[in-house]
Amino acid sequence: xxxxxxxxxxxxxxxxxxxxxxxxxxxxxxxxxxxxxxxxxxxxxxxxxxxxxxxxxxxxxxxxxxxxxxxxxxxxxxxxxxxxxxxxxxxxxxxxxxxxxxxxxxxxxxxxxxxxxxxxxxxxxxxxxxxxxxxxxxxxxxxxxxxxxxxxxxxxxxxxxxxxxxxxxxxxxxxxxxxxxxxxxxxxxxxxxxxxxxxxxxxxxxxxxxxxxxxxxxxxxxxxxxxxxxxxxxxxxxxxxxxxxxxxxxxxxxxxxxxxxxxxxxxxxxxxxxxxxxxxxxxxxxxxxxxxxxxxxxxxxxxxxxxxxxxxxxxxxxxxxxxxxxxxxxxxxxxxxxxxxxx
Amino acid sequence: xxxxxxxxxxxxxxxxxxxxxxxxxxxxxxxxxxxxxxxxxxxxxxxxxxxxxxxxxxxxxxxxxxxxxxxxxxxxxxxxxxxxxxxxxxxxxxxxxxxxxxxxxxxxxxxxxxxxxxxxxxxxxxxxxxxxxxxxxxxxxxxxxxxxxxxxxxxxxxxxxxxxxxxxxxxxxxxxxxxxxxxxxxxxxxxxxxxxxxxxxxxxxxxxxxxxxxxxxxxxxxxxxxxxxxxxxxxxxxxxxxxxxxxxxxxxxxxxxxxxxxxxxxxxxxxxxxxxxxxxxxxxxxxxxxxxxxxxxxxxxxxxxxxxxxxxxxxxxxxxxxxxxxxxxxxxxxxxxxxxxxx
DNA sequence: CTGAAAGCGCTTACAG
DNA sequence: CTGAAAGCGCTTACAG
Numbered sequence: 001x002x003x004x005x006x007x008x009x010x011x012x013x014x015x016x017x018x019x020x021x022x023x024x025x026x027x028x029x030x031x032x033x034x035x036x037x038x039x040x041x042x043x044x045x046x047x048x049x050x051x052x053x054x055x056x057x058x059x060x061x062x063x064x065x066x067x068x069x070x071x072x073x074x075x076x077x078x079x080x081x082x083x084x085x086x087x088x089x090x091x092x093x094x095x096x097x098x099x100x101x102x103x104x105x106x107x108x109x110x111x112x113x114x115x116x117x118x119x120x121x122x123x124x125x126x127x128x129x130x131x132x133x134x135x136x137x138x139x140x141x142x143x144x145x146x147x148x149x150x151x152x153x154x155x156x157x158x159x160x161x162x163x164x165x166x167x168x169x170x171x172x173x174x175x176x177x178x179x180x181x182x183x184x185x186x187x188x189x190x191x192x193x194x195x196x197x198x199x200x201x202x203x204x205x206x207x208x209x210x211x212x213x214x215x216x217x218x219x220x221x222x223x224x225x226x227x228x229x230x231x232x233x234x235x236x237x238x239x240x241x242x243x244x245x246x247x248x249x250x251x252x253x254x255x256x257x258x259x260x261x262x263x264x265x266x267x268x269x270x271x272x273x274x275x276x277x278x279x280x281x282x283x284x285x286x287x288x289x290x291x292x293x294x295x296x297x298x299x300x301x302x303x304x305x306x307x308x309x310x311x312x313x314x315x316x317x318x319x320x321x322x323x324x325x326x327x328x329x330x331x332x333x334x335x336x337x338x339x340x341x342x343x
Numbered sequence: 344x345x346x347x348x349x350x351x352x353x354x355x356x357x358x359x360x361x362x363x364x365x366x367x368x369x370x371x372x373x374x375x376x377x378x379x380x381x382x383x384x385x386x387x388x389x390x391x392x393x394x395x396x397x398x399x400x401x402x403x404x405x406x407x408x409x410x411x412x413x414x415x416x417x418x419x420x421x422x423x424x425x426x427x428x429x430x431x432x433x434x435x436x437x438x439x440x441x442x443x444x445x446x447x448x449x450x451x452x453x454x455x456x457x458x459x460x461x462x463x464x465x466x467x468x469x470x471x472x473x474x475x476x477x478x479x480x481x482x483x484x485x486x487x488x489x490x491x492x493x494x495x496x497x498x499x500x501x502x503x504x505x506x507x508x509x510x511x512x513x514x515x516x517x518x519x520x521x522x523x524x525x526x527x528x529x530x531x532x533x534x535x536x537x538x539x540x541x542x543x544x545x546x547x548x549x550x551x552x553x554x555x556x557x558x559x560x561x562x563x564x565x566x567x568x569x570x571x572x573x574x575x576x577x578x579x580x581x582x583x584x585x586x587x588x589x590x591x592x593x594x595x596x597x598x599x600x601x602x603x604x605x606x607x608x609x610x611x612x613x614x615x616x617x618x619x620x621x622x623x624x625x626x627x628x629x630x631x632x633x634x635x636x637x638x639x640x641x642x643x644x645x646x647x648x649x650x651x652x653x654x655x656x657x658x659x660x661x662x663x664x665x666x667x668x669x670x671x672x673x674x675x676x677x678x679x680x681x682x683x684x685x686x
Numbered sequence: 687c688t689g690a691a692a693g694c695g696c697t698t699a700c701a702g
Numbered sequence: 703c704t705g706a707a708a709g710c711g712c713t714t715a716c717a718g
Contacts, residue, residue: 003403004458004483006711017689022713029713032687047479052459053399054711057694060346062396067440073626078421085442094460097410097440099428115347116395117437136390140347227626260631283416283570288603289632349695360705365697372697375703397695400710 005046014042074253143313162320172205184246188219230254246275276334291333348389357385417596486656505663515548527589531562535593573597589618619677634676
């Protein structure tokens with residue numbers, strides 16, 4: 001196993017200096033066409049490729065972005081990974097992937113790892129967030145964008161942290177309004193992780209939307225964004241005397257779990273016996289087995305905004321932004337039709 | 344934005360040489376406890392973390408593994424990403440993720456990128472494979488393991504390439520045997536990508552299993568592992584006069600698409616009117632909306648084998664292995680029960 | 687446009 | 703156990 005050819009090897013073969021070969025591989029560097037073609041020819045002969053690690057050390061930028069995730073069972077996130085890495089690749093960046101185990105997610109240890117790799121930026125799409133994240137990243141001068149979550153820490157304390165989220169609060173309000181339009185009155189909520197901004201905002205939107213009609217959330221249980229816990233939360237809901245006529249589940253992934261329990265275990269029909277509405281509009285919500293009415297999160301727009309914000313922070317050192325993407329209701333078959341059909 | 348502290352900064356503060364601080368961060372290096380604790384204290388004060396990029400350049404190993412993927416819509420792959428990156432993290436490796444766009448997947452360009460980053464190894468879980476992969480990786484001396492696929496290139500020409508696959512051929516045979524046991528006679532097959540080893544082996548298993556009973560695949564169409572194409576392939580199947588009584592779909596992802604068409608568009612019942620069987624046993628196959636009978640792929644075992652093989656190639660320079668993981672049938676509700684109930 | 691040289695932040699023989 | 707020094711493969715002022 002001979003080691004890979006270096007710029008020096010190419011220089012020797014092409015009869016130029018090592019600087020010349022470096023320049024030939026640097027877009028916009030000052031080299032004559034003649035030199036460059038000699039170099040490129042020699043490089044091809046040797047199978048030379050610049051060593052990105054060495055380049056990183058010199059330039060002090062790795063062109064690597066850390067992507068921190070968990071909950072890949074929720075199909076929303078694979079979609080995010082896919083789009084994000086493709087957009088980043090287009091811009092000449094690479095993604096170093098960090099998956100936190102859902103449980104003992106040692107965010108600080110992972111962060112340490114990330115910073116050792118001198119990443120140019122961090123995208124955090126994980127619900128769990130290191131409390132020290134802000135401090136450490138600011139100290140290291142690496143920009144981070146929070147994807148689909150905001151921080152509980154006051155934003156002024158997070159000088160290098162941006163965020164891209166859906167307008168979860170308004171989504172929650174849309175749910176409230178839609179449910180009321182359809183004549184639902186006793187509305188239950190199944191939450192995600194209690195401390196996640198996403199779940200909190202969606203619930204707040206629901207609550208405030210309901211309050212306008214003098215209604216309240218009549219029952220609430222916790223699904224923690226987990227399929228099985230969402231099932232259990234659904235059973236719990238029906239164990240109470242407080243019978244609801246509709247359930248807003250904090251995301252589609254849990255909503256599907258909930259539907260499974262309602263249909264198979266409780267033998268109830270949707271939407272005749274109970275209405276269901278989710279959030280995210282994952283591909284599965286459109287499967288015939290579910291046809292879930294839901295609020296969309298526009299993955300594409302979110303990803304594009306994330307990449308744009310992160311790269312401009314990296315390249316132009318502009319200050320952080322907090323971007324909120326609008327959402328809309330996707331009508332399918334888990335809610336009954338409007339009472340007033342003239343609308 | 345002051346730049347990160349270096350080993351030199353720590354050395355100054357701790358009153359030792361820069362070598363000493365390097366040794367203090369290298370497990371097993373020869374440093375006295377006294378020196379080490381001085382160093383660690385100073386490091387903590389400065390917030391020092393060794394620069395992994397610089398270390399890589401020195402040691403000539405990056406501790407980065409490239410993971411090449413596509414088709415994340417198929418839930419099998421997110422599962423793979425999740426397990427793989429967790430196992431690799433445990434071993435002190437990191438994953439650099441490359442997603443090929445399903446269409447214009449320029450495998451060679453990606454490979455170039457990968458090699459520039461001096462990755463220690465490559466895991467290819469993408470169906471599309473660069474024809475030059477073998478040559479380039481061998482030249483660069485970087486081991487690759489093919490995940491869930493084997494190469495069409497003869498193995499002797501791939502000196503540094505291992506593979507980990509499910510026993511797809513036997514899975515296909517199990518499908519044939521099961522279908523025949525249940526009294527199915529006219530069996531259709533919906534393939535994945537025509538040139539993917541996985542789809543080919545599953546089909547071969549089916550064909551050979553059927554042949555033992557003097558049966559043949561009565562109809563075949565191509566789904567290319569894509570949800571919408573699988574739908575179209577299903578419609579095509581029913582457009583023919585050749586009415587089948589069971590369909591083997593090359594993976595669960597497509598099988599679900601197929602079920603949607605059969606139930607909603609064709610208004611047929613499963614399994615009463617037609618039997619369905621898939622392959623992979625993705626979580627969705629167990630959803631109540633589908634309850635798909637299928638052949639399991641053991642993600643866990645596959646991932647463990649992949650990591651073991653890859654790391655031993657990297658660390659011990661042993662020669663490549665070709666590992667085949669057994670599979671089993673997961674009985675759910677898309678096939679009718681055995682005719683002979685005494686079995 | 688070109689080359690010699692310093693420097694990026696580490697690791698690791700080597701000598702003591 | 704410890705430090706001075708060379709080296710990993712690049713980039714980039716600097717001088718010509």
